[in-house]
Structure formats: structure tokens, C-alpha cells
Amino acid sequence: MSLELKHVFASLPQMERGVAKVIGGDPKGNNFLYTNGKCVIIRNIENPAIADIYTEHAHAVTVAKYAPSGYYIASGDASGKVRIWDTTQKEHILKYEYTPISGKIKDIAWTEDSKRIAVVGDGREKFGAVFLWDSGSSVGEVSGHAKLINSVDIRQKRPYRLATASDDTCGSFFEGPPFKFKFTLRDHSQFVNCVRFSPDGSRFVTAGADGQIFVYDGTNGELVCSLGGEKAHKGGVYAVSWSPDSSQLISASGDKTVKLWDVGAGTAVTTFNLGTDVTDQQLGCLWQKDHLLTISLSGYINYLDKNNPGRPIRTIKGHSKSIQCLTVHKKDGRPYIYSGKTGENDCFSGKGHSNQVSKMVTDEANELVTCSMDDTLRYTNINKTEYSASDVVKMDFQPKSVSVAAGGLSLAVCIGQIVLLKDKKKVFTLDNLDYEPEVGAIHPGGTTAVVGGADGKIHLYSIQGNTLKDQGKTIEAKGAITDMAYSNDGAYLAAVDDKKVATTFTVADGYSVKDEFYGHHARPVTLAWSPDNEHFATSGMDMMVFIWTIGDPDNRIKLADTHRLHHVSGLAWVNEHTLVTTSHDASIKQWTVKY
Structure with a gap:
């Protein structure tokens, strides 16, 4: 490898x-x-x-x-x-x-x-x-x-x-x-x-x-x-x-x-x-x-x-300030890399976010969904490559994470609040939580949402119509959740926590622990699944990037000093053999992976 x-x-x-x-x-x-x-x-x-x-x-x-x-x-x-x-x-x-x-x-x-x-x-x-x-x-x-x-x-x-x-x-x-x-x-x-x-x-x-x-x-x-x-x-x-x-x-x-x-x-x-x-x-x-x-x-x-x-x-064109996040989207069969940074927009025309973009994903409607410290969520049509004034959703609190699923669903995790959106409109809000939500993910099937908390637990919610119902079930992790995502086929959920552990859970088996992965020396901050659903990548404050293999925690690829001066702040896969990394050095790197 x-x-x-x-x-x-x-x-x-x-x-x-x-x-x-x-x-x-x-x-x-x-x-x-x-x-x-x-x-x-x-x-x-x-x-x-x-x-x-x-x-x-x-x-x-x-x-x-x-x-x-x-x-x-x-x-x-x-x-x-x-x-x-x-x-x-x-x-x-x-x-x-x-x-x-x-x-x-x-x-x-x-x-x-x-x-x-x-x-x-x-x-x-x-x-x-x-x-x-x-x-x-x-x-x-x-x-x-x-x-x-x-x-x-x-x-x-x-x-x-x-x-x-x-x-x-x-x-x-x-x-x-x-x-x-x-x-x-x-x-x-x-x-x-x-x-x-x-x-x-x-x-x-x-x-x-x-x-x-x-x-x-x-x-x-x-x-x-x-x-x-x-x-x-x-x-x-x-x-x-x-x-x-x-x-x-x-x-x-x-x-x-x-x-x-x-x-x-x-x-x-x-x-x-x-x-x-x-x-x-x-x-x-x-x-x-x-x-x-x-x-x-x-x-x-x-x-x-x-x-x-x-x-x-x-x-x-490109970035001149630190990059916070990125995603990959296929258009006309060709992959495009989208990256988000502090303030100004790069290749989209029109008025963009006025503050740092903290997370971005693409949905089935060919839209780039971004959340920013300016307390908004934006839906940007990728084919038009321009910001639309109408597709901005104002949040009550600053959003930290956004995820999407089929059927026009989006889940925004804000400071102290979880918001379910459908077709770019808020349909349900959960307040007064007894934990601080950090990151959320919707199952590709669109029936379940999971929210990782600072309490070291993953909280399960079922999506019923336009509501989120607390299932009263939590999954224990080793520490406060810093990022998590479902595999593309929905079979696994992977999470990283501040105790430097990456864990995968089997969805069909009631989210039982499949594997635990150790290797990071400092808090991991982001993870991304490979399209093959057998590998995922994590990056941490230790400047390291690891690519892990499901079912074999010892079989891993380790990449130290990926961006040398700063930790990797964003990961995305172009295909199962190509990983893209970005960092606060404002550059983006593309890597070829061989297994």
C-alpha cells in the first residue's frame, strides 16, 4: 500500500x-x-x-x-x-x-x-x-x-x-x-x-x-x-x-x-x-x-x-487564505474539487459567505451545500456556478456541520441546536439538548440521523416525515466526537474522537463496534470515506493522514507531513485511488493511492 x-x-x-x-x-x-x-x-x-x-x-x-x-x-x-x-x-x-x-x-x-x-x-x-x-x-x-x-x-x-x-x-x-x-x-x-x-x-x-x-x-x-x-x-x-x-x-x-x-x-x-x-x-x-x-x-x-x-x-484563481474544508463532485462524468475558505469566494460569482466556510457537501440536486460562521446555510447550483441570494437559510445559531441525503434532506448541527431541513427550508428544530452537539450525519437511506456530541456519545434519531424523533439510543465512543460519516453504501458509520481513536460501527447490527483504529498522536479532525466503502481516511492535529482498511485495523497507509506547516483541514476522494487534502497553507494536494 x-x-x-x-x-x-x-x-x-x-x-x-x-x-x-x-x-x-x-x-x-x-x-x-x-x-x-x-x-x-x-x-x-x-x-x-x-x-x-x-x-x-x-x-x-x-x-x-x-x-x-x-x-x-x-x-x-x-x-x-x-x-x-x-x-x-x-x-x-x-x-x-x-x-x-x-x-x-x-x-x-x-x-x-x-x-x-x-x-x-x-x-x-x-x-x-x-x-x-x-x-x-x-x-x-x-x-x-x-x-x-x-x-x-x-x-x-x-x-x-x-x-x-x-x-x-x-x-x-x-x-x-x-x-x-x-x-x-x-x-x-x-x-x-x-x-x-x-x-x-x-x-x-x-x-x-x-x-x-x-x-x-x-x-x-x-x-x-x-x-x-x-x-x-x-x-x-x-x-x-x-x-x-x-x-x-x-x-x-x-x-x-x-x-x-x-x-x-x-x-x-x-x-x-x-x-x-x-x-x-x-x-x-x-x-x-x-x-x-x-x-x-x-x-x-x-x-x-x-x-x-x-x-x-x-x-x-484559487485560495490565498487558509482552507477549511473541501468536497468532490462529478459533473458530466468529470470530477471537480470544491474548496471553502475564509471569506471571499473563488470561482462562484455573486455574493458568497461573509465569514469562514466550515463544512461543505454536495447533494443529489447538483448543489453545493455549505455552512459558515456567518450563521447561514447556502445551496449553490453547481451548474450555474453562482451564488443565489434566495437559497440562503439563516440559522438561529452558528452552524458547525452539515450533511445531506436523498429526498432533499439536510441536517445542520449548530451550537446547542439541531436543525432538519427539507428542500432548503427548516422543517424541524431540536433545542434544549442535554449535550453539546458537534457533528451530524444522515444515513444515505434518509431514515436515520446521527449526532456526535462532546459527551463522547453518538445520539440516534429517526427521521419521520418532517420530524426528528429521539430513539433514546446512544452509541458510546472513546471521547468527544470530532467528525463522523456514513459509508456511501450506508453499511458502516465511522467516527473519530478527541481520544485519538477512529471507530467503525456496523449499521445493520444495531451499530455494534466493528473495528477500532489507533495511530494518531493528536486529535483527529476530519474523515472521509473512499467510494469503495472498504477504506476511509482520517487526518489530525498531528499533521498525519491515515488511510484505514475496514476489517483490518493493522493494514493502513500513513502519510506524515502532508502539508508540512499545518494540519490537514479537509479530505475528499475523487475516486477510490485518488485522495485530495487541503490545509491552512491555502494549497490543495492530490494523492494517488495504491492498495
Whole structure:
């Protein structure tokens, strides 16, 4: 029995309003990289579904850049640490680690020989440093600024030049190595967000919150011109990226546009309008070979089409915040994965839940049924993929779990309350319970509902018409129930509890215990049945995922460190050989299971 990672659906970049996002590109032009939380995400530019995630930072990673050789990546985090690691091995072996400044790192630049690194940000004693990559010894100093430095770049030709951009409304120009401060660039009137040298080294530009972009001589730092005359953009400019031939560049702005500039003429050739919503503000960009990429405040990654500025060629959507739950649904014979996160919706249009989605399932009417901390249940037609304002059921208390069965039945377990729904309407409510309900499940036959309690018992109810009748029967578990589900054929009920035990019960035999499964070191939080009804998966706070075999508790597959930084918060099966996991790292992974 074995498990093998098949796909990673990586998270989007984590965005902050008014803060530029640096996207790195690899020198061969195949990959691009960005950060989210403690992760560095490397994605294939042609096929973004191919992704790799580096998770070795102890603090939130803020920027990552490839060395010009392509063999290493330097990534910097909020604590001021820089890690230089290998890109060629799957393990990403750490080469060196330094702490050049004592606060958040905002940008990193390498010299073209991959030997020197400049790092800038928000330090306490200093705002930047330049050092040798293999020894950490200094090769000059980054001085001349009174506030944090947002951006740094190094000319990729000798003689080397270094330029910085800062919140003190100035840029600085350095000669070297060793790098020495030459003079201050005082052309901007507000924060300077980005500085970038052209690939041929002849020019560099600075972009600022004042909507202006200035072009300077790459060798002596003299001002050449400003792009677009008075102003380049109506809003602040957060990022610029040069074309490989150094004749053009793209700029990303808070005015929700990206502009393509002919630098020689100083004019915009094309303007891309990326929307009207606040989340359409453009905070990062990258020109990689023929690809023009930008990042919206929503975290969406847009591939721009030079020949059709009206709409992007493609937009990569996904999650940028922690994922709480997921489910799989077959549509036209193809499986689709649906995942729920904090707040905003991903691929459904319309107004979605306003708070964290805590559980989701799909019903026989092709609807995604979700419950959320916003105290609602929602029924969303999967074929229409948009939220409907009418199919929202308001609950008296916050729902923790939802399950569905044939005949339009849903069971919602809320704090201190159990609600039976039929055809999207509440038909029966149980209050004043003598236990705290945690999770519920309806038998696929639609005749029985079970509710797992914090009292370590599973309570049985029969569904009679539109009512729930307490059968006066409980099933004992080892501890408080954290999750449970019926097998798809209704033959078994599986439950996990806070005493780290998974138990299966035989339904036909009056819910007698069939097997007990031990292996988790910490509380299991979720379980999911395989379509073959012979296996089920559990995941726990111990970062482990187990796949168990009915009738043989010793025959199991164990997967440690599935998502490395966080426990697995959601499990679902695509088919009997494919398991999907998700976590608070905002990524989704697909695994191939062999028995």
C-alpha cells in the first residue's frame, strides 16, 4: 500500500492593500515564484498547475528571487532572515542562511555572476545590506535613506551599479563593488515603490505612489525622462518589469490598470484595464519571455494579451487564505474539487459567505451545500456556478456541520441546536439538548440521523416525515466526537474522537463496534470515506493522514507531513485511488493511492 503526490493546486500570493508584491522569474524563463505565509511557491509559467512549495522559513516569507545562474533561490522573511537554497533537488537543500537586517525584508537582488546579494527592507539599525552569497561578508553599504527601503536592483553588467527606492520619497544610486553611495534621486513626491534596471543595463526606472515613473541612465544615474509626461498612472505605481530586449516595460498600478510602455518614446503603447473593483488594483508584475503577468489585490494572477488588452488570456484563481474544508463532485462524468475558505469566494460569482466556510457537501440536486460562521446555510447550483441570494437559510445559531441525503434532506448541527431541513427550508428544530452537539450525519437511506456530541456519545434519531424523533439510543465512543460519516453504501458509520481513536460501527447490527483504529498522536479532525466503502481516511492535529482498511485495523497507509506547516483541514476522494487534502497553507494536494 502506498501514497504518491500527483498534483499541487498551489495557493495564490498573499496580498495586502497598498503593498507591492514582488514576483520573481527564473533566468530560463520557465518558472515564476511568489510568497504566501511561510511558503515560497514556484509555478510553471506555461502550466501553472505544476507547482512546488518551499516551506522551511519559520516566519512569513516576503520575497524570493532566483540567482541569475538559476541554481539557487534567495528568500527573505519578516524576521530579517535570508535563506539561500537549491532549486535543482526536490529537497531544496539549504546552502546558506543570514540575517543581514533586523526586520522585514522587502526586496532582494543578485549580481549577474550570482556571487553578491543586496537585501533591503525595514531594519532597526539599517535598511539594507550587500554581501557575498557564500560567506556573508559585506561588499559595501546601503545608506542614504531615512525610512524603510521598498525595492533594490543591481545592474546586470559591469561596471556594477545599485539603486534603491524608499518610503522617504527618494531613490539612491550606488557604484561598486564594494558599493558606495553616490547620490540621492529626488524626483518623486511620495513613497517610491519599485526600482528596476533594464536587462542590458542601459537604463533603470523608479515607480512611485505619486503615479510617476522616471527613467535614468544605467551607468551614471542621470535623469533621462519621465514616462507619460505629467503622470504615468492615475493611481500609485507598485511594480515595473522590463521586456527581455530592454525596449519596453510594463507597470502595475492601484488605478486597476497595467500599461505597456515604449521606453524610447516615453509613451504608453497599450493600457490593460483589469476591472473596476478595489480587488482589481494591480500590485505586482513580471515580464518573462513572451508572458506578461500581473497580480491583483485579490491575489489573482493575470496573463495579459498584448494583442487584446480588453481581457487577460487567462486568470489563475484559487485560495490565498487558509482552507477549511473541501468536497468532490462529478459533473458530466468529470470530477471537480470544491474548496471553502475564509471569506471571499473563488470561482462562484455573486455574493458568497461573509465569514469562514466550515463544512461543505454536495447533494443529489447538483448543489453545493455549505455552512459558515456567518450563521447561514447556502445551496449553490453547481451548474450555474453562482451564488443565489434566495437559497440562503439563516440559522438561529452558528452552524458547525452539515450533511445531506436523498429526498432533499439536510441536517445542520449548530451550537446547542439541531436543525432538519427539507428542500432548503427548516422543517424541524431540536433545542434544549442535554449535550453539546458537534457533528451530524444522515444515513444515505434518509431514515436515520446521527449526532456526535462532546459527551463522547453518538445520539440516534429517526427521521419521520418532517420530524426528528429521539430513539433514546446512544452509541458510546472513546471521547468527544470530532467528525463522523456514513459509508456511501450506508453499511458502516465511522467516527473519530478527541481520544485519538477512529471507530467503525456496523449499521445493520444495531451499530455494534466493528473495528477500532489507533495511530494518531493528536486529535483527529476530519474523515472521509473512499467510494469503495472498504477504506476511509482520517487526518489530525498531528499533521498525519491515515488511510484505514475496514476489517483490518493493522493494514493502513500513513502519510506524515502532508502539508508540512499545518494540519490537514479537509479530505475528499475523487475516486477510490485518488485522495485530495487541503490545509491552512491555502494549497490543495492530490494523492494517488495504491492498495
